[in-house]
Amino acid sequence: MTEVGINTGIEHTELLENRDVTLLLRLVHEAENSSELLRRMQESREAFSPVTMLMDSPEPEAVLAHKVRLPRLVIHRCPLNRVRHINTLFSYTNYCMERGGLIACHCTTAGIRREKIMRQNPVVINRVLFFLDYCWHRIIPKLSFTRDFYFGLTKGQNRALTRVEVLGRLYRAGFDVLHEEIVHGEFYVIAAKVKEPVRDDKPSGGLLIRLKRKGKGGKIIGVYKFRTMYAYSEYLQPYIYKQAGLCSGGKIAGDYRVNAAGRFLRKTWLDELPMLINWMKGDLKLVGVRPLSSHYFSLYSEELRALRIRTKPGLIPPFYADMPGTLDEIQESERRYLEQYLRSPFLTDWRYFWKAFRNIVFRGKRSR
Incomplete structure (x- = not known):
């Protein structure tokens, strides 16, 4: 190795x-x-x-x-x-x-474990053994209805x-x-x-996750999504940001927290379907700025942070209307949207919805 x-x-x-x-x-x-x-x-x-x-x-x-x-x-x-x-x-x-x-x-x-299995066993057999090992030590411990059985039998030994x-x-x-x-x-x-442990949350390894995001008035809301990252990824964002910074589109550059299934879900936007639950609950509106994590929110200017919490976040952000590249451009895009929205809410959301619709459907624009 x-x-x-x-x-x-x-x-x-x-x-x-x-x-x-x-x-x-x-x-x-x-x-x-x-x-x-x-x-x-x-x-x-x-x-x-x-x-x-x-x-x-x-x-x-x-x-x-x-x-x-x-x-x-x-x-x-x-x-x-x-x-x-x-x-x-x-x-x-x-x-x-x-x-x-x-x-x-x-x-x-798990990566080292996979490499050992693939290297130490014959072709084809190694793939079968890896699949069985993955199911037993990665999937079974994560499912709520099989977790107790797994740990009762293994006592947590040799977990992946x-x-x-x-x-x-x-x-x-x-x-x-x-x-x-x-x-x-x-x-x-x-x-x-560097600080005391986090105590007021319940980490999840399941497919459906609930992420803490800044809502209207600065209130923390739980935004539902399908998991696209490895477990405990949300706590790692400051470390990833310090290592790699942001790339075009305001995303974390070279984000290794995203798993293989997650790349497909993100490309097809299937990971965002559960956010409709937040829309029905009234936490989000149809068009609006992205609901951000506390760390990402802290990267914004103080003026824009104050402006952001005056409205609800949305399912369709102004990003898809303007397609900005850098974090500064994203902030400027959101500032324009918010200032227009506070003057004329309905007309602004109507106009931004159709701009985003054209970019997504006819021009194939995607979040990078």
Whole structure:
């Protein structure tokens, strides 16, 4: 497996200069596999400082019961694939440390898992085995009516986790990812505590998702869509934005959170069909500015943010009437629409609807 390193260059990267982090990364690169790494870490236990917590247990309660108080670094030696309650483990790790404390964890990602299956088995058979593995370890644990059966039988052992899901869970737990890499077929992550964990939501891995978006008056509304991204992608948006920024059309450039099925759903707009529920509930109107996440909303100018929350968001945004390219152009397009709408609501929406209709139906315009 080729080693891949990513250093995001964010403001907390000086924390990676921690002596114990340096020791950990050296051991990771020197070991030929995860078993050897565990052995080397055990032999080097005394080399770690007293404020570093080495955790072997997959149980979250073990973090709070550990003798080290206010650790500067918590190293989870047990792979996340064997942890039943990952969110709780990350949250408890957050609770036991001060701001700026570090967490280190590792797992075999679904991508690495697929590569191993395809490489280690004969052609055709490898595809059958991957399909069965995907169904059992990826689909069954996500469905509400089979989840309890899966975890009751497996106890959460050998579960499949995507890279996006691991990073998203860390961000939900209040961590900012500083370093991620694949070494000898294992995915390693180091992150820093920057805030308290998110507690007021219910993450979903199902097909139908409910995304938090800014509505009229700044009220948070739940916008329904069919899932097009891997689980926990919504928590990862600040990290993705810092890595890649925005491309033409105001979308995240090279967004690897979108899965294969999601690319098809987005291209055909099938992912937006459930938004009709919001329209019927009165959260959205037919034509209006896009309902935005809090992070994307924060990228707008203060003036436009104030203007946006004076009206309901819409199913058909002015984007399809003007087809702007950059974020500045998108903001200007929305400003023109909102100023006209506040003067003449019905005529503005009528005019923008038919502009968007022509661009979509006759000119084949799409959101990039």
